[in-house]
Amino acid sequence: MIHFTDFKSYNEYLGLDKPLDNNIDVGFYDPPNMLSKSEPISVDFYRISIKINFVNKTTPKRKPITAVFFNSPNLIVPAGWDIEPTYKGMYLQLSKKFIEENRYLFKTYLDYGQHEALYLTEEEIEEISAVFKLMMKYYESEKRNFNVLLSYVNVIVSLVEAFYKRQFLTDPKQYNHIVRDFQQSIIDYYNQPVSQLPSVQYFADKLGLTANYLGDIVKHFTQKSALENIHDFVIKRAKQLLVENQKLNTTEVAYELGFEYPNYFSKFFKKQVGLSPKEYRQQLN
Structure with missing residues (x-):
């Protein structure tokens, strides 16, 4: 070369x-x-x-x-x-x-x-x-x-x-599969044990695209950035863990989702949901 x-x-x-x-x-x-x-x-x-x-x-x-x-x-x-x-x-x-x-x-x-x-x-x-x-x-x-x-x-x-x-x-058909593959890749990522939060670059590499190109397509078709799509899924998974697995405390939920620091998970969750993980669980109970 x-x-x-x-x-x-x-x-x-x-x-x-x-x-x-x-x-x-x-x-x-x-x-x-x-x-x-x-x-x-x-x-x-x-x-x-x-x-x-x-x-x-x-x-x-x-x-x-x-x-x-x-x-x-x-x-x-x-x-x-x-x-x-x-x-x-x-x-x-x-x-x-x-x-x-x-x-x-x-x-x-x-x-x-x-x-x-x-x-x-x-x-x-x-x-x-x-x-x-x-x-x-x-x-x-x-x-x-x-x-x-x-x-x-x-x-x-x-x-x-x-x-x-x-x-x-x-030519939306050319790009719809990219959005679907991106969203499925997020699901696949969390269907296995994780040690860190995934980045847009991680999924771009998985799909063989540049991060900026992936981000622009996802933003165009979902009206949310690729990172916002990832965050939405993380919050959805966090809510499931808090509700369906009462044995896990918030620190354990944070580690399950790939957060290195539990306090960061709590701040992230409260910013997205308006309640802390503990408050969210108490409210549902």
């Missing part, structure tokens, strides 16, 4: 133009002059890649697609790629430093991962292409205005956010 730590070495490998800046790089693809087949790779920066009429030779039906793809630091593209050099498109590359310094602009979409493509409509292609052309104008200018570039980057990310919401709405 080849690991790239900067834009310059990655662009040379692909056959792209030399970057004009170490923290932001914008460009258009030129497939006939680019590498069409690669071994596994990873990069140490962020990429947003828009590819139009893109054909991957490794897919069975080889149907052309138009989509936004993402690369995040240390995300491995395990099979590399083998593509037809007939597509067109554009790319935006951002360093980790750039993201950290402007994190308030970037919500969650740069962490969606390679496998979570966003499929674009014709109207969305025109819209995002127009923004890229304007961004390129300022990127290639000798007197680059960083604030203008940053604004266009923010527009691109905001468009991606809006397009994802459209995709969630237009």
